[in-house]
Structures are given as C-alpha cells and as structure tokens.
Amino acid sequence: MKILVTGGAGFIGSNFIHYWLKNHPDDKIVNLDKLTYCGNLENLKEVESNKNYQFVKGDICEGELINKVMKGIDKVVHFAAESHVDRSILEPSTFIQTNIIGTQILLEAALKNEVKHFHHISTDEVFGALKLDDPAKFNENTRYDPRSPYSASKAASDHLVMAYHITYGLPVTITNTSNNYGPYQYPEKLLPLAITNLIEGKKVPIYGDGKYVRDWLYVEDHCRAIDLVLTKGRIGETYCIGGLTDDVNNLELIKKVLKIMGKDESVLEYVKDRLGHDRRYAVDWSKAKNELGYQPECDLDTYLEKTIQWYQANESWWKRIKSGEYQEYYQRQYGK
Ligand code: NAD
Ligand code: DAU
Numbered sequence: 520m521k522i523l524v525t526g527g528a529g530f531i532g533s534n535f536i537h538y539w540l541k542n543h544p545d546d547k548i549v550n551l552d553k554l555t556y557c558g559n560l561e562n563l564k565e566v567e568s569n570k571n572y573q574f575v576k577g578d579i580c581e582g583e584l585i586n587k588v589m590k591g592i593d594k595v596v597h598f599a600a601e602s603h604v605d606r607s608i609l610e611p612s613t614f615i616q617t618n619i620i621g622t623q624i625l626l627e628a629a630l631k632n633e634v635k636h637f638h639h640i641s642t643d644e645v646f647g648a649l650k651l652d653d654p655a656k657f658n659e660n661t662r663y664d665p666r667s668p669y670s671a672s673k674a675a676s677d678h679l680v681m682a683y684h685i686t687y688g689l690p691v692t693i694t695n696t697s698n699n700y701g702p703y704q705y706p707e708k709l710l711p712l713a714i715t716n717l718i719e720g721k722k723v724p725i726y727g728d729g730k731y732v733r734d735w736l737y738v739e740d741h742c743r744a745i746d747l748v749l750t751k752g753r754i755g756e757t758y759c760i761g762g763l764t765d766d767v768n769n770l771e772l773i774k775k776v777l778k779i780m781g782k783d784e785s786v787l788e789y790v791k792d793r794l795g796h797d798r799r800y801a802v803d804w805s806k807a808k809n810e811l812g813y814q815p816e817c818d819l820d821t822y823l824e825k826t827i828q829w830y831q832a833n834e835s836w837w838k839r840i841k842s843g844e845y846q847e848y849y850q851r852q853y854g855k
Contacts, residue, residue, distance in 0.1 A: 521547045523592040525579055525625065526599030528552040530704040531640070531738055533562035535596065538742035540566055547571045551588055552599065553578045556844050557705040561836060579621035582628070589625075589632040594749060597625055598640045600676075603707050604669045605852055608794050611668035618672035619679070626683040638749060639680040639693045643734065643759065644670035646695070648797035651730065656803035657695070659757045666795050677757075684755050692752045694745060696760040697802045701738035701822070702829040706837050707848065709733075710823075713773055714830045715837050717780050724853055727792030729770035732799040736762030737817035737826075747811040761802025762815045772823075779824050790853065 522539070526532040527550030536548055552558045554576055566572045577584045579599050589595075599621065601607065601614045622639070629637045646657040647664030665674040683689040704711045713723040744760045752758065770787075777784065807813035830837060 520593045521549065521591055523588060523595045524548055524550045525595070525597045526552055526558070528554055528558035528560055528562060528574075529598060529602070530557070530701075531699055531741060532598040533559075533703050534701060534738045535598070535742045535745060536563060536566060536572070538739065538746070540569055540572060542746065544571070547573070549573045549575060549588060549592070551575045551577050551579070551585075555601075557602070557707075559703070559840070562703045579625055580616060582624050585624055585628045586631065589628040589634065592632065592634055594636040594638065595625065595629055595634055596638045596640065596745065596749070597622065600640075600673070601669070603705075604644070604667050605707070605793060606848070607667055607669035607672070609851065611672075614668050614672040618669075619675045622676040623679050626679060626689060630683060630687050630689050635690060636749065636754070637680070637683075637689055637691045638745065638752075639677065639691060640745070641677050641693050641695045642670065642673050643695050643697045643761070643800050643802050644797065645674040645677060649799040649801060651732065651799055653799075656801040657759060658803040659695075659759055659806055666797060690754045692748050692754060693757040694748055694760050695757060695802075696741055696744070697734035697736050697762060697800060699736050699738045699741050701826055702833070703836075704738075706840060706845070709769065710772075710776070710826065711830060711837065713776055714780070714827050715841065717776070717782055717786065718831060718834065722786050722788040723773055724788050724790040725769065725773065726790060727796060729773075729787075729789070730768045731796060732766045732768045732801065733772075734761040734763050734800050734802045735767065735772065735819055736760065736815060737822040740815040740817050743816070744807060744811075744813050747807070747813050751811050753810070758807045758811070758813075759802050759804055760807055760813065761804045762817075763801075763819065766799070766801060767819065775820065775823055776827065779827050
C-alpha cells in the first residue's frame with residue numbers, strides 16, 4: 520500500500536511516519552510537506568534512508584504538484600495545517616489558505632486520482648467550548664461551534680471533506696482529536712514551551728486564571744487511533760479521539776510538570792489571557808472504542824515524565840528551533 524502523508528514533517532505527522540513504518544514495514548510512505556516554520560526534517564532523520572520512505576517538498580495549495588504526487592496513492596492521511604491557535608489570532612489569513620483552500624485542493628486531486636481512502640486529521644476545537652464543572656463531553660453528534668480563526672478553518676475543512684464524500688462519493692473518514700503531547704512538538708504549544716522554558720531557567724506563562732481544561736492525549740495513542748480508522752473505520756464516518764477520562768486543568772497539568780522537574784510554583788507567571796479562550800474541552804471516545812477497539816494506553820503521569828525526559832535528552836533539537844523565527848514570535852506573543 521502507498522500512503523500520502525501531508526504535513527509529515529510536523530509534530531504528529533512525523534510521529535505517525537515513525538509509527539507506520541515500524542508497524543507496517545511493507546507499506547510505502549510519501550511525505551509531502553511545505554516545511555513552514557514548524558516543519559522539521561530533523562524529526563525524520565532515522566527514516567531518511569528507508570527505501571519505503573520518500574520526501575517531497577511542496578505546498579498543498581499547489582494544484583499541479585498535488586495532482587502529480589497523488590498518482591498511484593492508495594490512502595491519504597492529511598495532517599498539513601497551520602495548527603497554533605495563538606498564531607491564528609495574530610494572523611488568520613494563512614490558516615484560511617492552508618487549512619481550507621489546501622484541503623479542497625487535496626480533495627480534488629484525491630477524487631481525480633481515485634484514491635481509495637482519504638483520512639482527514641481534525642480537532643475537538645471545532646465543537647467550541649464546554650463549561651467547567653459540567654459533565655458534558657464532545658462526541659460525533661456535537662454541533663460545530665468553532666470560536667477561533669484556527670478552529671473555524673478546521674471546521675470549514677471538515678465540512679469540505681464530508682461534502683466531497685456526499686456529493687462526489689470520495690471515500691473519507693475524519694478524526695476529531697484532543698490535545699496531543701510527546702516528542703517533536705514545536706515549543707510554542709503549552710507543554711513543550713513549559714518544559715523547555717523550565718530547562719532554560721525561565722518562567723512558564725499561564726494564560727488567565729489557568730483553570731482551562733484540555734483532554735491530553737499522548738501522540739502514540741493518537742497514531743494507533745489513526746491506524747484503527749485506516750484499517751477498520753467505516754467510510755463516511757467521524758471518530759472523536761481523546762486521551763483522558765477525568766478533567767485536568769492547565770494549572771494541575773503544569774504542577775505535575777513542576778513536580779517531575781523539581782521546581783516550585785514561583786516559576787509560574789500569570790499573563791494576559793488568550794482572546795476568546797475556550798474554557799474546557801473533553802472528548803467522549805466511546806464510538807471509537809465500541810467500533811474500532813480504541814483505548815488510550817499511555818497514562819498522563821507516566822507519559823508526561825517520558826515526554827519531559829525526551830526534551831531533556833534532545834536539547835539541541837529545541838534549542839535550534841528556539842534560536843530562530845521563534846524569538847520574534849515569542850516577543851510578539853509574550854512581549855519579552
Ligand atoms: P504542526 O504545526 O506541528 O505541523 C504541521 C505541518 O504541516 C508542518 O510540518 C508544516 O510544515 C506542514 N504544513 C503547513 N502548511 C503546509 C502547506 N501549505 N503545505 C504542506 N505542508 C504544510 O501540527 P501538528 O500539531 O502536528 O498537527 C497536525 C494536524 O493535527 C493538524 O491538522 C492539526 O489541526 C491537527 N491536530 C493537532 C492537535 C495537536 O494537539 N497538536 C490535536 C488535534 C488535531
Ligand atoms: O484540542 C486540540 C488542539 O490542541 C489542536 O487542534 C491544536 O492544533 C493544538 O495547538 C491544541 O490547541 P490548544 O490551544 O488547546 O493548545 P495550546 O498548547 O496552545 O494551549 C493549551 C492550553 O494552555 C490552552 O488552554 C491555552 C493554555 N496556554 C497555552 C500557552 C501556549 C497557556 O496557559 N500558556 C501558554 O503559553
């Protein structure tokens with residue numbers, strides 16, 4: 520089988536390529552990535568010389584290239600996106616271009632080339648925000664209610680994916696997944712930002728009161744969920760994928776990090792809140808469990824510790840990132 524992975528040089532995409540080549544060694548992977556600020560071929564060094572792996576540098580918005588790359592592809596796993604909410608608040612237009620237009624260009628090429636399965640990676644953020652201290656969780660029937668330019672662009676892409684299925688019969692599936700953590704995550708996201716700041720002796724910025732809730736999912740559990748959807752998922756279906764059963768707010772999460780790293784709470788810095796900050800996400804993954812046998816295997820405490828150890832052991836990976844464009848972004852976002 521030949522799989523086209525878009526955005527495979529990013530955080531989840533590169534973890535997925537490692538996972539897939541390890542678990543399906545006879546399959547071929549073509550990784551198409553534009554290498555934006557967060558695309559990093561260092562994430563894929565170990566598979567560079569694997570004969571079943573090929574890298575193509577390109578933009579999902581370039582129709583002609585996408586049409587060429589799509590030839591002979593059996594399945595597409597579409598990760599490529601602008602993925603950071605804070606950047607979408609600073610500059611929404613690239614989110615519209617890549618996440619919406621880019622997805623439509625891929626869908627068109629997949630249809631033309633009779634791809635057998637187009638899997639779209641989406642987010643739980645399309646469902647909006649839940650209330651604190653409310654047992655409700657997102658599921659596949661939750662009404663879409665995106666509240667940031669990022670989630671609005673992902674919601675639009677989900678609708679396009681389903682429209683190509685219903686209108687033209689393209690065989691699609693979608694996963695709406697919660698907050699991933701693990702190796703190779705660009706240090707603009709809360710966990711890698713906090714861990715690397717702490718290693719550098721810097722403070723950890725906490726937005727607002729810190730009582731925002733996210734559903735933390737170790738990236739390898741996410742990769743296994745995608746595998747299950749690719750092999751057992753029903754065409755035309757959406758699956759919600761999460762990692763937790765109980766709520767953990769940002770302060771509780773960061774206090775776990777502080778404990779593992781032997782730091783006290785004086786390193787927390789309460790900063791201006793994110794505009795339109797969604798209060799709580801929680802995912803009901805029972806459909807994926809019942810239909811596909813999905814269950815998260817990586818518990819938060821153990822895998823948080825493993826993640827911290829990875830950033831401690833791979834300083835050169837994130838120090839190179841933090842010395843580039845990142846400085847300018849950090850200044851703009853945090854004012855220092
Ligand atoms: P990331 O920002 O780390 O990586 C995105 C990758 O896409 C990069 O390699 C980048 O170079 C590439 N890319 C961006 N624009 C492109 C374009 N126009 N053409 C080709 N490549 C392009 O993102 P991530 O955190 O790995 O997220 C991957 C996907 O998963 C996204 O679709 C995101 O919406 C979704 N998602 C992420 C999370 C999370 O917690 N990180 C959770 C749920 C869903
Ligand atoms: O829910 C899935 C989504 O998770 C994905 O679709 C997105 O691509 C991914 O970026 C992530 O979005 P979040 O906005 O939830 O992740 P982030 O790591 O940016 O923030 C997590 C929480 O931490 C959120 O409540 C905001 C807060 N935060 C974040 C940063 C960067 C802080 O308090 N301080 C910070 O400096």
